[in-house]
Amino acid sequence: xxxxxQIGIExxxxxxxxxxxxxxxxxxxxxxMLPGLGSATGVAILLPLTLGMEPVTALxxxxxxxxxxxxxxxxxxxxxxxxxxSSSVVLTLxxxxxxxxxxxxxxxxxxxxSSFVAAVVxxxxxxxxxxxxxxxxxxxxxxxxxxxxxxxxATIVSFAGENMLRGxxxxxxxxxxxxxxxxxxxxxxxxTFGSVNLLSGLGFIAILIGVFxxxxxxxxxxxxxxxxxxxxxxxxxxxxxxxxxxxxxxLRGTGLGFGLGTLPGAGATLASFMSYGVERSFGxxxxxxxxxxxxxxxxxxxxxNAAANASFIPTLALGIPGSGTTAILLGAxxxxxxxPGPLLFEQQPELVWGLxxxxxxxxxxxxxxxxxxxxxxxQILRVPYSYLYPIILLMSLVGAxxxxxxxxxxxxxxxxGILGYFMKRFDxxxxxxxxxxVLGPLLEKYLVQTxxxxxxxxxxxxxxxxxxxxxxxxxxxxxxxxxAGLIRRRVRAGKEIRETxxx
Amino acid sequence: MNRRTKFLLPAATAxxxxxxxxxxGTSSGSKDGAFTAPNDVRMIVPFxxxxxxxxxxxxxxxxxEKVTKSTVTVENITGGDGAxxxxxxxxxxxxxxxxxxxxxxxxxxxxxQDVAFDYEDFTPIMKLGSDYNVVMVxxxxxxxxxxxxxxxxxxxxxxxxxxxxxxxxxxxxSLIEEQSNVKFExxxxxxxxxxxxxxxGGHIDVAMTNPGEALGxxxxxxxxxxxxxxxxxxxxxxxxxxxxxxxxxxxVTFAQWRGFIAPGGISAEAKQHWIDAAKEYAxxxxxxxxxxxxxxxxxxxxGDEFKAFLDDYNKDLKRILDKKNDK
Numbered sequence: 076x077x078x079x080x081q082i083g084i085e086x087x088x089x090x091x092x093x094x095x096x097x098x099x100x101x102x103x104x105x106x107x108m109l110p111g112l113g114s115a116t117g118v119a120i121l122l123p124l125t126l127g128m129e130p131v132t133a134l135x136x137x138x139x140x141x142x143x144x145x146x147x148x149x150x151x152x153x154x155x156x157x158x159x160x161s162s163s164v165v166l167t168l169x170x171x172x173x174x175x176x177x178x179x180x181x182x183x184x185x186x187x188x189s190s191f192v193a194a195v196v197x198x199x200x201x202x203x204x205x206x207x208x209x210x211x212x213x214x215x216x217x218x219x220x221x222x223x224x225x226x227x228x229a230t231i232v233s234f235a236g237e238n239m240l241r242g243x244x245x246x247x248x249x250x251x252x253x254x255x256x257x258x259x260x261x262x263x264x265x266x267t268f269g270s271v272n273l274l275s276g277l278g279f280i281a282i283l284i285g286v287f288x289x290x291x292x293x294x295x296x297x298x299x300x301x302x303x304x305x306x307x308x309x310x311x312x313x314x315x316x317x318x319x320x321x322x323x324x325x326l327r328g329t330g331l332g333f334g335l336g337t338l339p340g341a342g343a344t345l346a347s348f349m350s351y352g353v354e355r356s357f358g359x360x361x362x363x364x365x366x367x368x369x370x371x372x373x374x375x376x377x378x379x380n381a382a383a384n385a386s387f388i389p390t391l392a393l394g395i396p397g398s399g400t401t402a403i404l405l406g407a408x409x410x411x412x413x414x415p416g417p418l419l420f421e422q423q424p425e426l427v428w429g430l431x432x433x434x435x436x437x438x439x440x441x442x443x444x445x446x447x448x449x450x451x452x453x454q455i456l457r458v459p460y461s462y463l464y465p466i467i468l469l470m471s472l473v474g475a476x477x478x479x480x481x482x483x484x485x486x487x488x489x490x491x492g493i494l495g496y497f498m499k500r501f502d503x504x505x506x507x508x509x510x511x512x513v514l515g516p517l518l519e520k521y522l523v524q525t526x527x528x529x530x531x532x533x534x535x536x537x538x539x540x541x542x543x544x545x546x547x548x549x550x551x552x553x554x555x556x557x558x559a560g561l562i563r564r565r566v567r568a569g570k571e572i573r574e575t576x577x578x
Numbered sequence: 579m580n581r582r583t584k585f586l587l588p589a590a591t592a593x594x595x596x597x598x599x600x601x602x603g604t605s606s607g608s609k610d611g612a613f614t615a616p617n618d619v620r621m622i623v624p625f626x627x628x629x630x631x632x633x634x635x636x637x638x639x640x641x642x643e644k645v646t647k648s649t650v651t652v653e654n655i656t657g658g659d660g661a662x663x664x665x666x667x668x669x670x671x672x673x674x675x676x677x678x679x680x681x682x683x684x685x686x687x688x689x690x691q692d693v694a695f696d697y698e699d700f701t702p703i704m705k706l707g708s709d710y711n712v713v714m715v716x717x718x719x720x721x722x723x724x725x726x727x728x729x730x731x732x733x734x735x736x737x738x739x740x741x742x743x744x745x746x747x748x749x750x751x752s753l754i755e756e757q758s759n760v761k762f763e764x765x766x767x768x769x770x771x772x773x774x775x776x777x778x779g780g781h782i783d784v785a786m787t788n789p790g791e792a793l794g795x796x797x798x799x800x801x802x803x804x805x806x807x808x809x810x811x812x813x814x815x816x817x818x819x820x821x822x823x824x825x826x827x828x829x830v831t832f833a834q835w836r837g838f839i840a841p842g843g844i845s846a847e848a849k850q851h852w853i854d855a856a857k858e859y860a861x862x863x864x865x866x867x868x869x870x871x872x873x874x875x876x877x878x879x880x881g882d883e884f885k886a887f888l889d890d891y892n893k894d895l896k897r898i899l900d901k902k903n904d905k
Contacts, residue, residue, distance in 0.1 A: 119627040123636070123652065216781030217765070257659060260766035262690040262744045262902070269692050271665050274658035393778070394794050395771045405771070406628020409790075410636070412871050416794015479626075479656040520768065527765040528737065528781065 079428045080202075086429025087436055092132050099136035100437045103143020104444065106159075108151045110288040110467065112474040113160035113280060114144040114383075115399045120477060122407055130411035131426050135433040137407055138387075141400050142194065142434065145343070145380050146441050149186040153372070154179060154455050157288045157467060161279070162343035162379040164509045165351045167287065169364060169371025176367050177304055179456055183449035184313040185369050186376040187442055189325040193377035194438040196326075197333045197384040202431055205420070209392035212337045217524035218536050220338070222545030224518045227345045229552035230352035231507045239557075242507045245498075249511020250518070252277055259516065260523035272483040279512050281475045281487040286505050288471040289488060290495020292464045297500070304456040312450065321373035324354050332378030336385030342398045343382035344513045347375035348506075356556075384434065391419055391427055613847035616675035619650045621838075623679045624663025626656050630788075630872075634706065634836045635679030637868040638859070642677075645858035646851075650677070659683065661693050668695040670841045674848035677703070680839045682746050685892050689899045690744050697892060701840040701849055702884040704856035706865070707874035708833035710808035711750050711786040712820065714801045716777055719784070723821075724805040724828045727784050731760040738762045739773040739785040744899055747786050750807055750832040752898045757830060777801060788834065789817055789873040807831050814873055832894070836874065837884065853881045 086092065106117035117140050125133035148159030153170035166186065173182035200208070215223075231246045255266045256276030267273035328350040335346040354374045355364045364371045386397025394415035396402035408415045413423060420427050455463070475484040498505055529535030537543045619642070623635035632654060639650035655663040660683040670676040678700075688696045713724050721727050730736050740747040743766050751762055765782055767773045770791035776782045778800055789812065795801035796816050805823045809831050812818060823830055840852055859865055860878055869876045879887050 119654070122627050126636075213775060213779035216776060216779050257691070259768070260743055262899075264691060267692075271658040271661040271691075271693050274661050274691060275656075278657075389775075393775070395775050402769075402771070403626070403628040406632065409871075410628070410633055414794050414797075417798040417800050418794055479662065480653055481655060481657055481662055483657070483662075524765050524767070527763065530763070 076202075079424055080432070082424055083428025083430075083432035086131055086425050087135070087432035092135050092429070092433065093436065095128070095132050095136040096139050096433050096437050097440055099139020100143035100146075100441050101444070103140035103145075104147035104150075104441065106140060107144030107147025107149075107163075108159050109147075109474055110151060110157045110159055110284055110471045112470075112477060113148065114141045115403060116280070116474070116478050117141075117144055118400055118403050118407075122403065122410075125407070126410065130408075130413060131429050133411065134404065134407065134426065134430055135437075137404055138430060138434065139437045141404070142380065142383055142437060143441060145383050146187060146190055146445055149190075149372075149376055150183060150452055153182045153186065154452065155463065155467065156291050157471075158283065161283055161509060161513055162347050162382070163376075164283070164287075164344070164506055165347045165375040166372060168351070168506060169366070169368050172365075172367030173369070173372065174453070174456060175304070178317075178367070179304070179453035180450040181313040181317055181369070182372050183452055184446060185317065185321050185372050187445035187449065188318070189321060189328065189373040189377040190380040191438055191442040192325050193329040193332060193380040194384055194434065196329050197336075197381040198431065198434050198438075200333055201384055201388055205388050205392045208337050209388050212389055213393075214541060215338050216539075217521050217528055218539060218542040219545065221518070221521035221525045222536060222542040222549060223335070223338070223345075224514050224521055225549035226545050226552060227349060227514055228510070228518070229549045230349050231510060238502075238504060241503050245503050245505070246507040246511040249508035249513075250515040251511075252282065252508075253279075253512050253515025254519070259520040260527070272481070276516070277487055278475075278478060278484050280478055281484045282491040282512060283509065284471045284475050285488040285491025285493075286495035286498065286508070288467055289492025290499055290505075292467055293492060293496035294499040295460050295464065297496070303459055317369045320360065321369050324350075324358060324370040324374035325377040327353060328374035328377035329381040332381030333385045335378075336382030336397060337388050338397070342386065343379040344509075346378040346382040348510050350374040350378035387431075390415070391430075393417055394419065613674070613845055613851065615646060615851055616648055618675060619648045620676050621650050621652045621679060622663050622666055622676065623652055623654045624656065624660040624683070625654070627654050630836075631660075631679050631681060633872065634681070634868070635838075637864065638677075638679060638706070638838050641859040641862055641864045641868075642855055644862065644864065646855045648675075658693075659687065659691075661687050661691060664695050665693070667839070667841050668699055672843040673841055674844045674851070677838050677840055677852070679836075681836050682834045682895075684839070685888070685895050686744050686899065689896055697888055699842045701842055701844055702881065702888060703838055703840055703849070703852045704860075705835050705837040705877070705879040705884045705887060706860075707869050707876045707878065708808075708835050709788045709790070709872070709874050710806055710831065710833040711747060712789050712792060712806045712817070713784065713786045713804045713823070714777065714792055714796075715784050715804060716780060717800055717802050719802065721784065721804060724823050724826050727804065728754065728758045728760055728828065730783075731762055732758075736762050736784060737782045738764045739767050739776050739782040740764050741767055741770055741773055741787070744902070746832060746834040748902075749895060749898045750786060750830060752902075753830045753832055753894070754828060757828070774801070789814070793817075793873065808833065808875060810875075812873070812875070814870070817873070833875070835887075835891070837879075849881065856880055 106112045118137050121140060125136055148163035149166050152158040152163040152166035153174050156167045156171040158164045158167055170182045231242050255273055257264050257274055264274055331350045332346040351374060354370045355361055358364060358370050360368055360370055386401050389395040389397040390401040390405060396405050405415050472485055475488045478484055536546045621635050621639040623632050625631040635652050639652050643650050655666050667678045684697050687693050715721050738751060755761060770787045773785045773787055774795060777785050792801060796803055803820045805826050806820050807823045807830050811822055
């Protein structure tokens with residue numbers, strides 16, 4: 076272990092590799108900030124540029140883009156309510172509220188610090204436990220994964236809050252939209268109306284860009300634009316109590332993200348939603364979550380970073396991608412002539428350990444870069460909105476086009492933008508829809524696989540201990556809060572007979 | 579409303595300009611008479627960067643750049659499980675400056691989906707090689723040969739994993755089922771990596787995949803190869819000891835092929851130009867390196883010979899997939 080660490084350090088801190096690591100995290104931050112250009116697209120676009128480099132250097136840079144974009148994506152979520160990536164959608168809730176309350180600098184700083192803490196903790200986990208954790212992750216087959224997705228969907232109940240009905244409507248809409256295209260496990264095309272562009276579905280990222288970026292711009296134009304916030308530099312700095320309140324949520328988020336990130340399939344988005352749900356349901360300041368609380372920033376931000384790092388466990392230990400972006404990175408391994416698989420740690424110690432040590436270096440660079448820049452970035456809020464939105468629009472469309480090099484994505488963006496505008500106008504929450512969109516295809520895939528394994532009998536979910544536990548947890552999470560609410564109201568109704576219980 | 583359009587317009591124009599630069603400026607070649615090789619060539623890859631098609635497309639375009647004077651630029655045009663990229667090639671009819679890194683989706687898509695193209699709409703140039711399937715089980719599995727697995731399926735239930743509902747593995751399993759009169763329970767996954775996960779975790783009993791995707795697990799001893807569904811054994815070291823299905827009495831060979839094609843309606847000279855370039859490319863080290871690092875069998879074919887192979891292949895594919903659709 077120590078010997079390996081030494082090899083890793085020697086590889087990672089050559090001036091050459093340090094330079095490209097810096098380039099990677101910087102590019103990643105910028106890519107992450109741009110609406111629509113997420114880590115997967117960013118890595119895919121820049122992959123060809125790295126073909127002339129040494130494999131280690133190229134992978135250090137590409138991985139830097141990956142985790143760098145996790146930092147960047149939260150910046151645009153917090154400042155302009157336009158997430159750069161699906162895993163930072165949750166930050167548009169409390170993060171954006173904090174910014175509107177004049178605490179943008181604090182929100183950005185908390186997001187950078189929680190990301191860093193999560194990265195360090197999960198990297199230590201990654202280095203020390205990669206092999207046993209990867210072996211454990213193998214026990215997650217289709218039924219186990221299906222149970223986790225069900226639990227993920229159940230979190231809608233927790234963060235939809237008072238707007239339960241609207242939240243469920245939007246989650247259902249997200250699931251429905253995700254059904255467009257060829258059915259998972261079959262060859263049947265659904266809702267495609269004969270268009271080849273729709274065979275693989277409505278691009279998830281294009282919808283995200285449309286609903287958030289374009290929808291927000293249209294909404295702001297309708298209202299005449301948010302007033303620029305005039306906060307003094309001092310107001311933008313993080314306070315001690317904010318820092319103290321973030322510790323526990325960040326650690327909880329790290330744990331949850333690390334666990335979910337290890338599983339091939341679930342990933343950073345689900346982790347961020349679930350950890351937000353945890354803070355909202357069980358946190359010490361749960362009443363404030365949703366109205367601009369630091370917990371609502373620290374927890375999801377830590378969890379999506381931990382998940383991104385943990386997704387390297389199956390990638391490096393087993394050769395199985397833990398997320399969409401690591402799938403592209405695995406492709407890059409093959410292009411560089413490196414055979415991914417269970418022997419990677421043994422056969423390529425320099426590459427693996429060099430890469431892992433570079434994660435530390437990269438995250439440190441990101442922290443140093445992001446902390447002092449947080450108040451600077453927050454100055455964006457002083458710019459009148461009318462100067463901001465042409466830029467947002469342009470960036471969004473470029474991002475949408477870059478995904479598949481087809482102009483069809485632009486139409487999806489426009490359509491989703493109009494939908495997003497009406498959602499904002501009539502107060503339908505976007506976050507549950509994103510959850511539906513992200514989980515829909517996974518839900519369907521694991522449902523079809525589980526059903527094939529159980530030959531149509533879904534009680535197979537209760538056969539294994541892991542899937543049974545998660546399934547029961549999902550049922551409790553779905554049914555629990557409404558039932559608890561019902562009981563509470565009954566009790567109250569019993570005490571004050573005058574009041575009739577509203578059911 | 580006015581204010582909105584005012585701000586939307588510049589953005590839309592910029593995006594449109596981007597589309598134009600991405601598509602334009604590449605077509606050249608013959609109008610009348612003499613054919614001149616195009617300077618700028620687009621290599622369409624209908625799948626995302628980092629995937630098998632992308633690796634092939636980049637290898638081919640690099641190789642072609644070395645043997646011709648053209649600049650060959652890879653463009654990942656994704657969507658529709660590959661259909662969007664192929665549709666782009668269909669729209670480039672007659673343009674000798676466009677190529678596409680192709681594989682089995684060229685034929686599966688027209689059979690199972692409602693698309694405007696058929697494989698006969700394009701000009702086949704070169705088949706680089708074949709990626710045969712290897713049947714594999716977990717290291718702890720009691721099965722030792724392919725007939726063992728088939729026998730087990732006759733006795734009871736054997737669960738297989740396949741990548742994609744209509745992919746080459748589905749066809750190969752169907753051919754085995756046809757020949758041995760058995761039925762496997764198949765679970766559809768979305769990639770070779772997912773299948774490896776399910777096999778390693780003991781969620782399925784047996785699977786087949788391309789040797790390139792499984793080699794790491796064979797070397798580490800986590801998975802065990804039973805037979806390769808190829809006409810001959812592989813030369814590559816860890817696979818050389820694995821018998822073919824034919825040796826074991828399972829007479830099924832079905833491979834995914836890789837190659838590149840040009841649009842339909844190009845001149846005979848243009849077609850010959852690319853075939854000549856392809857033949858040159860096949861002699862280079864770059865070609866050998868691609869074939870070896872991806873563990874393909876180098877059964878190359880050019881032009882009409884490639885077309886004849888595709889015709890045969892399509893017959894098998896159509897019979898199996900149509901039967902699936904009737905069910």
